[in-house]
Amino acid sequence: MRRLSREAQDLVAEMFASIGKDDELSGARPSRVVQLRLSPELTLWKSTQHGIGNVLPPKGKGLRQASPQVLAQLGATDWPEAMTTSNALFGAGMAGMLIGAADVRTMFSNYVTDMALYYEYGYNHVFPALDALVKDGLADAHALDTxxxxxxxxxxALGIPYIQHKIAMEVAHKKRLKDRSAQMNRRAAQVIYMLDSSVLGMGAEARARGFDVGAIMSDLVLSVNSHDVIDVGSDLVNSEIMNSFLNVADIAASGVVSEPALRAIYDAYAATGARTFTQRWHEPSARLVTSGYTWQITNHRHMFLRRALLGWPKARRSPASPQLEADFDEVFDADFRTTGFSRPLHPDYACDGNETCNHVRRFLHHQDQDLLGALWCSVVTGPMEYVRQGQVDEQHEEHLAESLALQMAQLFSKGLVVEMAWLLAHASHHAWQVNYLYEAAMFGSILDGGALIGKLDREEEKENGEDEEEAIWIEEER
Known part of the structure; x- marks a missing residue:
């Protein structure tokens, strides 16, 4: 991990250093950052949709506090403010709750250390205590002895320098990154995405406990893909060059973001996650990836339901048949281009493709149907009803997100962690290959209104004379 962390930092530095070089005149190495554009077909679709008012608002900063009901259910009312935002609590917090720990005190300490992830969102500029919080978690004598x-x-501790290095590069070049994307080979992609996951601690503990190293790395990479899939259009216009869809050679080599290329890349990543969600759902790193789907609904940042609704007209309507699986090195060649390869998911793990499928019906028959059935409604049937009706309803989105947050808090407080982990994992499989909510959100992201052009989608350090309106907005979010 130490070696890969240094390698990732070197790769990122090389990419940013190549920006703006005229390779033909200077004789320099080819630029590692390329200019992208939407295909004529997607450009027309975006223009038409914007013309009728289907515009995706800018992402939130993820600073809103979880509701008092959720905090009370988890006994978290006196936790540090940075740890009680919905963004943190249902991101690193819920991932840790699904995975478990030696004891309650260690679980809390693990969450504290995993808050390093939120440097990516500029939490240290909003919550000044974050640095000390993470430092204390890393030095926690009790947790270190477990x-x-x-x-x-x-x-x-190895991952933090990478995060800080990448942030510094982005801040320095943010005005020059619109419509740009990094170009890399498959090995570089795997190294960078593993570090980009920002949760190396979870992976290291899983490895130390004897879980398969290849599977762990695959899951860390998948945690990035599950995030980037709904950010394709947003990352295209804001200052983000590391998007695991836009980096693939199908797009980066041609410079054109087309619908066929996006579908090919989508199917490749969907196949790499199938066994994680259906066969290995019980493993620690798999539970990390599982938490990503509900995090996107509840974090008050990505507007997952809005993205899915706006992109629903372009999503496939029928479940994959057969449902597919493959490894990263099979779906991408050495140049990081899709191969089109996959194999049918084992019939014991593939489901019948119904909204409440045969596996879920069998599962709920033997469980607490009230709570777990309500959870399935919040992650599958409820979102599907919303996106199908086709009308933006912000209050309905808020209701779905809050219901999901409260249900997860209740299930955890009742000790139904294993049951929740299985159900959320299968809901994630549905989102990729059965109901295609992830694909809908991917296309919905293309309708980004462009409010973050030339900016980073995180809270940044303010200079003297910070805009008063921005300061008021941040406080309202908090």
Whole structure:
């Protein structure tokens, strides 16, 4: 991990250093950052949709506090403010709750260390105590003395310099990154995405506990893909060059973001996640990826339901048949181009493709149907009803998100963690290959209104004379 962290930093530095070089005149190495544009067909679709008012608002900063009901259910009312935003609580927090720990005190300490992830969102500029919080978590004597607590914290400490280095590069070049994307080979992609996951601690502890190293790395990479899929259009116009869809050679080599290329890349990543969600759902790194789907609905940042609604006209209506699986090195060649390869998911794990499928019906028959059935409604049937009706309803989106947050808090407080993990994992499989909500959100992201052009989608350090309106907005979000 130490070696890969250094390699990732070097790769990122090389990419940003190549921006703006005239390679033909200077004889320099080819630029590692390329200019992209939407295909004529997607450009027309975006223009038409914007013309009728279907414009995706800018992403939030993810600073809103979780509701008092959710915090009370989790016993979190006195936790540090940075840890009680919905963004943090249902991101790193819920991932840790699904995975578990040696004891309650260690679970909390693990969450504290995993808050390093939120440097990516500029939390240190809004919550000044974050630095000390993370530092204390890394030095927690009790947690360090638990099995593999030291390995976990050493890995977090290795990941922080990468996060800080990447942020510094983005801040320095943010005015020059619109419509640009990094170009890389498959190995570079795997190294960078593993570090980009910002949760090396979870991976290190899973490895120390004896889980398969290849599967862990695949899951860390998949946690990035599950995030980037709904950010394709937004990352195209704001200052983000590391999007695991836009980086693939199908797009980066041609410079054209087309519908066929996006579908080919989507299917490749969908196949890499199938076994994670259906066969290995119980493993720690798989539970990390599982938490990503509900995080996007609840974090008050990505507007997942809005993206899915806006992009629903372009999403496939029928479940994949057969449902597919493959490894990263099979779906991408060495140049990071899709191969089109996949194999049918084992029939024991593929489902019948119904909205409440055969696996879920069988599962709920033996469980607490009230709570777990309501959870399935919040992650599958409820969102599907919303996107199908086709009309933006912000209050309905808020209701779905809050209901989901409260249900997860209740299930955790009742000890139904394993049951929740399985159900959320299968809902994630549905979102990729059965109901295609992820594909809908991917196309919906293309309708980004462009409010973050020339900016980073995180809270940045303010200079003297910070805009008063921006300061008021941040406080309202908090």
């Amino acid at each position: 099995p593999y607590g030291r390995e976990r914290r050493e890995a977090v």
